[in-house]
Amino acid sequence: MIGNKKTADIFDQLTHDVKSPLVKIKSVVAILANNSKIKKHKDVIDYLKKIDDQANSLNELTDLLTDFVYLKDKKLNLFFELIDSESFIAEIKETMGNRTKNLIFKNESVVKKSIVVDKKRIFQTIDTLAMINEGLKGKIHVGTVLKRNNFTLVMTLPGNSKISYSMINNFDLDRMSTKEERKLLIKLSVALEVVRLHGGGIKIKQELNRTILLLTLPLAQITN
Helix, strand or coil: CHHHCCHHHHHHHHHHHHHHHHHHHHHHHHHHHCCCCHHHCHHHHHHHHHHHHHHHHHHHHHHHHHHHHHHHCCCCCCCCEEEEHHHHHHHHHHHHHHHCCCEEEEECCCCCCEEEECHHHHHHHHHHHHCCCCCCCCCEEEEEEEECCEEEEEEEEECCCCCCHHHHHCCCHHHCCCHHHHHHHHHHHHHHHHHHHCCCEEEEEEECCEEEEEEEEEECCCCC
């Protein structure tokens, strides 16, 4: 009975039911797209690409919803590792640099410390935060600060974000008017929970023509 099962357990089966036909659809699309006769028809190839893109989008959304459900059921596993702050900051700079060429990076963290993080999840979080005002022109300012017992990433994006912290925290999906906005809100909700599981937090501040994002993570407490 459903009452005796966790939501995540039920969602596992539903995810499998969704992904199995997706794999078959993508396989058929790949076979057709590589057919020598079909390759001659650009309109057919374009249509097949649209089908493949939609399958990829549904696959991404399924993974995202799985993370969301797992977080709510407290079943999401994080894989923590100890990393020094210099290496962590260097990887953040590289990641952000790959996302945009309009990057101004300032490192104020002169003291080498250690941080315990799930790197994959935290970098997904950083990437998601950078998407809040994606498409707006202007420089993205990124800074890192080591203060007291915390590491803080400060990201300043041009323009004012439609999404506020309260909307993420309360999962206010009704205020999202497009599919992309709804997907971003789910990503941000997952990101917020991941950071909370690290013992950190996310803040979003709106100022004149800019949005300031703060991602805070605790430093590792290492005793000899």
